[in-house]
Amino acid sequence: MTTQEILQAAQGAKLPLALADADTKNAALEAMAVALIAAQDKILDANKQDVENARGRVSDVMLDRLALTPGRLTDMAKGMREVAALPDPVGAVLRKIVRPNGLLIEKTAVPMGVIAIIYESRPNVTSDAAALAIKAGSACILRCGRDAWASCHAIVEALRAGLRRVRLPECAVSLIEDTSHASANELMTADGLVDLLIPRGGAGLIRACVENATVPCIQTGTGICHVYVDKAADLEMAVDIVENAKTSRPSVCNAEEALLVHRDVAAQFLPLLKARLVDARAAAGITPVELHLDARAAAIIDGVPAAPQDFDTEYLDYKLSVAVVDDVDAAIAHIAKHSTHHSEAIVTADAAAAQRFTTCVDSAAVYVNASTRFTDGGEFGLGCEMGISTQKLHARGPMGLAELCTYKYIVHGNGQVRGGSSAKMSCYTNK
Amino acid sequence: MTTQEILQAAQGAKLPLALADADTKNAALEAMAVALIAAQDKILDANKQDVENARGRVSDVMLDRLALTPGRLTDMAKGMREVAALPDPVGAVLRKIVRPNGLLIEKTAVPMGVIAIIYESRPNVTSDAAALAIKAGSACILRCGRDAWASCHAIVEALRAGLRRVRLPECAVSLIEDTSHASANELMTADGLVDLLIPRGGAGLIRACVENATVPCIQTGTGICHVYVDKAADLEMAVDIVENAKTSRPSVCNAEEALLVHRDVAAQFLPLLKARLVDARAAAGITPVELHLDARAAAIIDGVPAAPQDFDTEYLDYKLSVAVVDDVDAAIAHIAKHSTHHSEAIVTADAAAAQRFTTCVDSAAVYVNASTRFTDGGEFGLGCEMGISTQKLHARGPMGLAELCTYKYIVHGNGQVRGGSSAKMSCYTNK
Structure with a gap:
């Protein structure tokens, strides 16, 4: 099927999914999990092909992300069952208003309709995203990277077999066949056919979506996360938090x-930091953290001199940029300049400093005396998540089932008209 | 100042506004209202110029929208005081989660930062939008149409005088000086400088924003609103609702x-409709409603034959498209095809039909036995509004103060690290 045909077909799944109750959706997820395991051999065969084709072309890390095993498939099925166990987000009354004229207004969570996900080479995203979308009452259009296509195709075939078993339309979960840029652009501009687009991938994909998408889009972004150790910090706690983060x-x-x-605690704190993150790790035979130090930090401990761009770099590695700042406001200003608005933490025993930090730092999650590593749907108690949003519109931080829904106002009356008894006259003057 | 300079200056208002408490913001709105009235002569002079310049170039309706009077200025000041009287949306804890590890997670409403509004020739939007933005803790960048520029400039000068009086930065409210398309495009693509863009205007402006905006954008859209009269409707109630709507x-x-x-009630209902909306109005000497009838309706009453595009037309006039449908599902399908997802109503005494309609109709507001005219922030009890969103992301329906905010997760701990006591080991294997 062409991308356009898949988009059209997904429209047909909207009403059956919107009308499906929690039991039906949960039965679908269970049937999909069963079908996934039943198709294990086919999926692993397809995955073997994908891995063979990708070998040499992609890094070992990427190959590892791509490779499936019976254990990973079991985890994927378990993940779908975990989504089934979550409360149904659809139909939740988010706000109830009774008006003096008797109107009952219920702001009610409802499905988005069609959710499209553009991702890369992790086959497990296929079942994760499908499970979350179905539970949120939406059809799901998946567009994976070409390296994972055979695997994702086999997985989607299994998921659709599960949907058929519970008599839900199989077009509720579809995989785009074309893995070229053209199909991504088609999804980004499928006005009226895609209600929510979620790109999950590198900076290039996110940027392409921001620039080209005319459909509603949520970015699950990168994280240049900061920890600020205040002068009023418990320094042992600070070392623990930085090590963990x-x-x-x-x-x-x-x-x-x-x-x-x-600056007031730098001379005391930085040697503790180096002892834990560099020396102790080296002594234990594990990768030490490479400290990239600004001039003021370098005057206190040894390390690599920080280049200016280091503070705008998401290392995703055992590297840490370190700067000494004058006070909490300087920390806030630094973060405003360099953060990707994901997660930041302050370590302090000073409530005023903590409040200034949490008020002024403009990120999805702002921590006082805890590790940034907690920004996660599961750790927040929100259940499974589709990713972490770093934008401010609609959803910020972990995107769970609630964030995959929209809402509508359902209003019950008994004949109310606006303007009451005078409406028939005042209206005629169009005021 | 250039648009770029205004955008940069607004950044400086973000922290002072985020730190301002409710009393400060309310005092600002009061000072702005006082300053608006104090500048009445200047504003009316400027407006007189605008009206002179526009005369002949724009329609009488547009001229009327453009013209200010002492009474309209008083209403604008009153509007600002009404916003001041609303509860502060900032700081509201939307959800509170206490985790087993002791983390206290508060999902907290926070300001957007900088809100840009592109509008046309209603000068009153200037003070309305500024009041809502300031109360929501955000700086406000206004870009009006050229016909209203002198009026809006005089209004903004007054509002800034009010801000200075309470020692808030005057760059919290700015008017873009350039009224060409270039400045609108600059706002649409001011990544990192505009946190929310709200276009308020015709279909061309909305379309330009959807296609070109790379900053987060909310559409306040058009309304092709439907009323469906079910076979189980109270027909007198239905006539009242249709007349009002x-x-x-x-x-x-x-x-x-x-x-x-x-279809089962068409033969009975349509003559009642014509009697009320056409004949009674004509007899009373007021504009009758022009009924555009599909073939099935035209077989029952007289009217204008409906052209196919009539059902996709927002008349904004005393005209109504009328179709006869087979059942509630046919009504739902018609609405799915032709609606702009604003407001739709069903008139019925059948609870099952009502539920099917409210579940399956995908609009911001769905009514049972009430007029679509209630879709309004004030009528919903939400207070003043920035407009009605017809999109599904972030805000749907009336956009009040809450919808002009975003949220962040503020997390308080006492040294929590992820993974508990085993973290230090498990982390080293990067799992």
């Missing part, structure tokens, strides 16, 4: 990339 | 443009 999983978007230290 | 103010977006009637 930087090293517990450096490759993810909520990992710390830059450290700011108040 | 069509004739109480035909020029506004929540007015009815198309009527759908169930």
Whole structure:
């Protein structure tokens, strides 16, 4: 099918999904999980092909992301069942207003309609995204990178078999066949056919969507996350938090990339930092963190001199930019200039400094005395997520099921007309 | 100042506004209202110029929209005081989560930052938009049409005098000096400098924003609103609702443009409709409604034959498209095809039909037994509004103060790191 045919077909899934109750959607997710495991051999065969074709062309990290195993497939099925176990977001009354004229106004969560996801080479995104979209009552159009196409195709075939079993239209989950830029652009401009577009990938894809998308779009962005160690910080706590934020999983978007230290505690704190992140790790035979120091930090400890662009770099690696700042306002100004508005933290025992930081730092998640690594749907208690939004419109931070819905106002009356008894006259003067 | 300079200057207002408490913002609105009235002579002089220059070039309706009077200025000041009287949306805790690890997560309403509004020739939008933006804690960049520029400039000068009086930065409210397309495009693509763009104007402006904006944008759109009279309708109530929806103010977006009637009641209902909307009005010497009838309706009453495009036309006039449909699903399908997703109503005493209609009709407001004319921030009890959003992302329906804010997650801990005690080890394997 062409991209246009897939877009049209998905329209036919909107009403059946909007009308499906929680039990039906949960049964669909269960059937999809069962079908995924039943198709294990086909999926692994297809994946083997993908991996063979990609070998040599992509990095080992990418190959690892692409490769599926029976264990990974089991995790994917488990993930779908976890989504089934979450409360149904559709139909939730977000606000209830009773007006003096008797109108009952219910702001009600409803499905988006059709959600398109453009992603790259992780086949597991296929089942994750489909499960979240279906549970949120929306059809799902998937467009993967070409390296993963055979795998994703086999997965989608299985998911559609599951949908058929519960008599939901299989066009509720579709994979775009064309993996060229043309199909991505077609999705970005499918006005009226795509209600929400979520790009999940590198900076180039995000930028292309921002520049070209005419359909509603949410960016799940990069994270240049900061930790600021205030003069009133518990320095042991600060070292623990920085260590966790930087090293517990450096490759993810909520990992710390830059450290700011108040000048009054820099001479005391930076040696503690170096001892934990560099020396202790080297002594234990694990990768030490490479500290990229501004001039003031370099006057206190040894490290690599920071280049100006270091503070605008998402390392995703055992590297950390370090700067000494004059006070909390200087930290706030630095963050305003360099942050990607994902997650930032202050370590301080001073409530006033904490409040100034949380008020003035303009990011999706702002922490006081905790690691930035908690920015995650599961860690926030929101359940599974589609990604972390770094934009301000619609959804900010972890995008769970609620954020994959829109709302409408459902208004019940018993014949109310505007303007009451005088309406029939006043209206005639058009005022 | 150039548009670029204005955009840069507005950045300097973000923190002072984010830090301003409700009392400060309300004092600012009061000072702005006082200053507006104090500058009445200057504003009316400027407006006189605008009206002189526009005369002959624009329609009488446009001239009327453009013209200010002492009474209209008083209304504008009153409007600002009404916004001051509303609750402060900033700082509201939208959701509070306490995690097992002790993290306190507060999803908190926060200002957007900088809100840009592109509008046309209504000078009163200037003070309305500025008041809403300031109350929502955001700086406001206004770009009016050239016909209204002198008036809007005089108004903005007054508003800035008010801001200075309460020691808020006057760049919190700015008017773009350039009224050419270039400045509109500059706002649409001011990535990182405009946090929210709201176009308020005709279809051409909205389309330009959808196609060209790379900054976050909300459309306040047009309304092709439908009323569906079900076979289970109270027909007297239906006539009252259709009359109100069509004739109480035909020029506004929540007015009815198309009527759908169930075939089982068409023969009974349509003559009632014609009696009320055509004959009674003609007899009373007021403009009768021109009924544009599809073939099935035309077989029952007299009227103008409907052209196919009539059902896609926002008349904003005493005209109504009328079609007979087979059942509620046919009405839903017709609406899906022709609606602009603003407001639709069903008149019925059948709860099942009502529920099917409210579930399946994909519009910002869906009514059961009430007029579409209630889609309005004031009528919903939300206070003043910036417009009616017809998009699904972020805000749908009336955009009040809450919808002019974004949110952030403010997280308080006491040293929490992710992964608990095992984090230091598990992290080293990057899993």
